Amino acid sequence: MAILVTGGAGYIGSHTLIEVCDAGEDVIVVDNLSTGFKEAIDSRAKFLQGDIGDQAFMQRVFEDHSIEAVIHFAGSVIVPESVENPLLYYRNNTENTRQMIEHCVTHQVKKFIFSSTAAIYGMPEECPVDETYQRNPISPYGHSKSMSELMLEDASKAYDFNFIALRYFNVAGADPMGRTGQSTKNATHLIKVACEAALGYRDELLIFGSDYDTSDGTCIRDYIHVSDLAAAHLCALSALRKTAQSEIINCGYGTGYSVLEVLSTVKKVSGVDFNTRFTDRRAGDSPQVVAKCSKIHEHLDWIPKYNNLSLIVEHAIEWERKIRSSAP
Ligand SMILES: NC(=O)c1ccc[n+]([C@@H]2O[C@H](COP(=O)([O-])OP(=O)(O)OC[C@H]3O[C@@H](n4cnc5c(N)ncnc54)[C@H](O)[C@@H]3O)[C@@H](O)[C@H]2O)c1
Numbered sequence: 001m002a003i004l005v006t007g008g009a010g011y012i013g014s015h016t017l018i019e020v021c022d023a024g025e026d027v028i029v030v031d032n033l034s035t036g037f038k039e040a041i042d043s044r045a046k047f048l049q050g051d052i053g054d055q056a057f058m059q060r061v062f063e064d065h066s067i068e069a070v071i072h073f074a075g076s077v078i079v080p081e082s083v084e085n086p087l088l089y090y091r092n093n094t095e096n097t098r099q100m101i102e103h104c105v106t107h108q109v110k111k112f113i114f115s116s117t118a119a120i121y122g123m124p125e126e127c128p129v130d131e132t133y134q135r136n137p138i139s140p141y142g143h144s145k146s147m148s149e150l151m152l153e154d155a156s157k158a159y160d161f162n163f164i165a166l167r168y169f170n171v172a173g174a175d176p177m178g179r180t181g182q183s184t185k186n187a188t189h190l191i192k193v194a195c196e197a198a199l200g201y202r203d204e205l206l207i208f209g210s211d212y213d214t215s216d217g218t219c220i221r222d223y224i225h226v227s228d229l230a231a232a233h234l235c236a237l238s239a240l241r242k243t244a245q246s247e248i249i250n251c252g253y254g255t256g257y258s259v260l261e262v263l264s265t266v267k268k269v270s271g272v273d274f275n276t277r278f279t280d281r282r283a284g285d286s287p288q289v290v291a292k293c294s295k296i297h298e299h300l301d302w303i304p305k306y307n308n309l310s311l312i313v314e315h316a317i318e319w320e321r322k323i324r325s326s327a328p
């Protein structure tokens with residue numbers, strides 16, 4: 001039986017594909033290449049280009065293949081874009097996830113791994129934040145994922161269907177062997193943007209806010225290496241095979257770094273003192289988001305290998321160098 005991976009041409013999906021293919025699984029990828037890249041898809045996987053919202057196409061995918069589990073990455077991921085165009089996010093994230101769940105229920109696919117996000121917590125009053133903390137998103141993106149989690153919970157109660165929703169904290173870095181990485185156009189994520197500045201592809205990096213109630217006045221986040229996150233998906237698949245129990249699980253390391261600490265690490269690792277400038281706070285930024293990580297260690301056989309900010313940055317820079325040197 002095969003594992004269906006939606007969004008396997010994207011940043012996190014392409015790293016997870018490597019893990020799942022390395023484990024000897026049969027893998028089918030569905031991706032519409034809206035933000036993903038065909039060359040990022042592991043050649044061992046079967047690629048079907050199409051949109052998960054295309055009912056007829058997805059019906060065929062489920063009918064033509066014997067699918068054991070779905071790992072569902074496909075979605076729209078840019079928070080400010082979700083504020084400008086919320087209906088796009090409710091369609092691509094919420095509505096399309098509902099359809100994916102329905103396809104699974106119809107075709108007796110009982111295992112579902114879902115890409116959720118720490119954006120579900122909004123501005124948590126306690127840090128580190130655990131999975132029992134209320135859902136309190138502050139953006140349409142966060143709402144679209146929160147509604148997806150609710151649908152998964154309800155569906156798992158009503159049908160013979162189990163899920164693990166992994167709530168990713170701040171994902172960064174790249175495959176240590178340089179096989180894939182973050183190639184996203186017009187990226188906004190701090191470590192990616194800082195690497196672009198370090199390599200001279202941005203004149204300066206803007207620091208959003210200097211007056212937060214944190215140690216140095218800048219926001220604090222929990223940065224997780226994308227390859228460790230990818231490995232967590234394989235662990236989630238094993239857990240669903242073993243226990244058929246639905247869970248929502250934070251994916252972070254439980255350590256917070258401020259924006260200034262991240263920038264100083266990027267400068268140190270790259271050896272480049274690129275320009276930075278303080279500017280106003282960015283709307284919707286929470287002062288501090290750090291994961292409580294006991295649940296992932298209790299429920300999954302997950303042993304992170306890259307829990308080291310310098311290593312995350314090193315891999316991110318290596319990937320940035322690689323894509324820039326091969327760009328036409
Ligand atoms: N990157 C992060 O920091 C982060 C944090 C939390 C959660 N997530 C979630 O992880 C998942 C993957 O994010 P990513 O960073 O790899 O983003 P990405 O944009 O690199 O990957 C998304 C992939 O899905 C595909 N896709 C989008 N809509 C589709 C559709 N309708 N049909 C078929 N394919 C479609 C895109 O082409 C792309 O390959 C998303 O669901 C996102 O919400 C990401």
Ligand SMILES: O=c1ccn([C@@H]2O[C@H](COP(=O)(O)OP(=O)(O)O[C@H]3O[C@H](CO)[C@H](O)[C@H](O)[C@H]3O)[C@@H](O)[C@H]2O)c(=O)[nH]1
Binds near residue numbers: 077
């Ligand atoms: O050029 C930049 C980019 C970012 N930042 C700051 O760096 C921190 C991290 O910002 P990112 O944009 O890298 O990430 P976010 O924390 O905003 O959001 C990311 O992590 C969230 C979980 O915490 C969700 O998963 C969300 O989907 C994902 O984009 C924030 O304080 C932001 O203000 C800057 O100062 N300058």
